Amino acid sequence: MRFTSERRLDDGVDEREFTLGEIPGILWTPGSATAPTPLILLGHPGGLNAMYPRLLARARQSVAEGFAAATIELPGSGDRPRDAAAEEARADLRRAIGAGGPVDDDIVARLVLPLVERAVPEWRAVLDALLALPGIDGPVGFAGGIISVGIRLAVVEPRIAAAVLFAGSYVPRALFDDARRVTVPLQVLLQWDDEGNDRQAALDLFDALGSTEKTLHANMGGHTGVPRFAGEEADRFLARHLR
Amino acid sequence: MRFTSERRLDDGVDEREFTLGEIPGILWTPGSATAPTPLILLGHPGGLNAMYPRLLARARQSVAEGFAAATIELPGSGDRPRDAAAEEARADLRRAIGAGGPVDDDIVARLVLPLVERAVPEWRAVLDALLALPGIDGPVGFAGGIISVGIRLAVVEPRIAAAVLFAGSYVPRALFDDARRVTVPLQVLLQWDDEGNDRQAALDLFDALGSTEKTLHANMGGHTGVPRFAGEEADRFLARHLR
Numbered sequence: 333m334r335f336t337s338e339r340r341l342d343d344g345v346d347e348r349e350f351t352l353g354e355i356p357g358i359l360w361t362p363g364s365a366t367a368p369t370p371l372i373l374l375g376h377p378g379g380l381n382a383m384y385p386r387l388l389a390r391a392r393q394s395v396a397e398g399f400a401a402a403t404i405e406l407p408g409s410g411d412r413p414r415d416a417a418a419e420e421a422r423a424d425l426r427r428a429i430g431a432g433g434p435v436d437d438d439i440v441a442r443l444v445l446p447l448v449e450r451a452v453p454e455w456r457a458v459l460d461a462l463l464a465l466p467g468i469d470g471p472v473g474f475a476g477g478i479i480s481v482g483i484r485l486a487v488v489e490p491r492i493a494a495a496v497l498f499a500g501s502y503v504p505r506a507l508f509d510d511a512r513r514v515t516v517p518l519q520v521l522l523q524w525d526d527e528g529n530d531r532q533a534a535l536d537l538f539d540a541l542g543s544t545e546k547t548l549h550a551n552m553g554g555h556t557g558v559p560r561f562a563g564e565e566a567d568r569f570l571a572r573h574l575r
Numbered sequence: 576m577r578f579t580s581e582r583r584l585d586d587g588v589d590e591r592e593f594t595l596g597e598i599p600g601i602l603w604t605p606g607s608a609t610a611p612t613p614l615i616l617l618g619h620p621g622g623l624n625a626m627y628p629r630l631l632a633r634a635r636q637s638v639a640e641g642f643a644a645a646t647i648e649l650p651g652s653g654d655r656p657r658d659a660a661a662e663e664a665r666a667d668l669r670r671a672i673g674a675g676g677p678v679d680d681d682i683v684a685r686l687v688l689p690l691v692e693r694a695v696p697e698w699r700a701v702l703d704a705l706l707a708l709p710g711i712d713g714p715v716g717f718a719g720g721i722i723s724v725g726i727r728l729a730v731v732e733p734r735i736a737a738a739v740l741f742a743g744s745y746v747p748r749a750l751f752d753d754a755r756r757v758t759v760p761l762q763v764l765l766q767w768d769d770e771g772n773d774r775q776a777a778l779d780l781f782d783a784l785g786s787t788e789k790t791l792h793a794n795m796g797g798h799t800g801v802p803r804f805a806g807e808e809a810d811r812f813l814a815r816h817l818r
Contacts, residue, residue: 388679552790
């Protein structure tokens, strides 16, 4: 892991950009931390530059709660090389959504499954590197999207102790098998009137999740309008399970 | 309003039983309150004696947050005179649920609508009396069930500033018109695998509620297994809107 920039934000949060191989990412830590801090992995749908303001706001909240927070770019997004098959599947998905009918699972699977197969090992490699840094310690939480990556990561990565999952994307049926195998405590955030999401599919996925402690928080406000209090509840959930 | 008993609980909560006309109820207040406190009305499905341990636990939490809390017996429940038509409708509903098929809206309406028509004016009369007591002040929250009573109360009673509604009972279609007219901030608690509840009907009702701030919190644990953290989130929601 190579740090490419470092700065202290005005509220005392240390922000470091890094690369691990070809994976770019950002790490936020409390500037004044003395004890090892738990770590929150901030998931997002790809496009680190565009997502940066929202990720920074979430990271600030996490650091204020005494956690470190980190995010990485998804394969094929932002400045990372595009994947031709993924781009084709993404275009097909946009067309299917635009046509207004039900979206074929094959299209979703062609886009999401290869992404999950690439992204989850990358998150795990970054996790190895982050936990080797001084001052960062387990347990580890995942918070964000895409929900298919969060689910697979929660299944295969034993260091994930709890997860906040954003129900804001299409999920292939194949991931429902993973969902049934999740056991860690979960909080699932659903924007009830999310115009870019299939509400019933999100409810079906919540139903399939195997965890005995799982909570659905559904709110108004559209795709990007997660209320501030929902973010605070997510932080309290993570604090309850990671401390 | 006539107080029939008064005692101080070991955690400094004052508990007073009262009657208002033929309506029995209980009021819990902070023993050491100096400033006027907001008031939470604790709704429940009827049967004050059987519900008492759970109501007391909720009242203790509310008082610990700096609120007063009060509950009353529903018409036709507990020690109050039975209503023959309601008893017949209740028996019909039990039979319909036992038969396993879909439950006819007529049966639900025969049970719930007369109850709403009687219970809501009683809650309002009790509210008048409670707010006339020294040390109890607005704003007022409602927390509990039955959800049909909570919805009608939120529509007709302007002193209700926020409500936590327990999605734990059958709701007649006629109440969906009321639901659309609710405007106060809402938190709806749904026990996801509640064996005595119709999940899809509860989701439809949440969808119908007119409030721009409405949140659904769905949890595991069966009908009576609302997790402790869900109760704490409800208290934080009420504190956010009543202070």
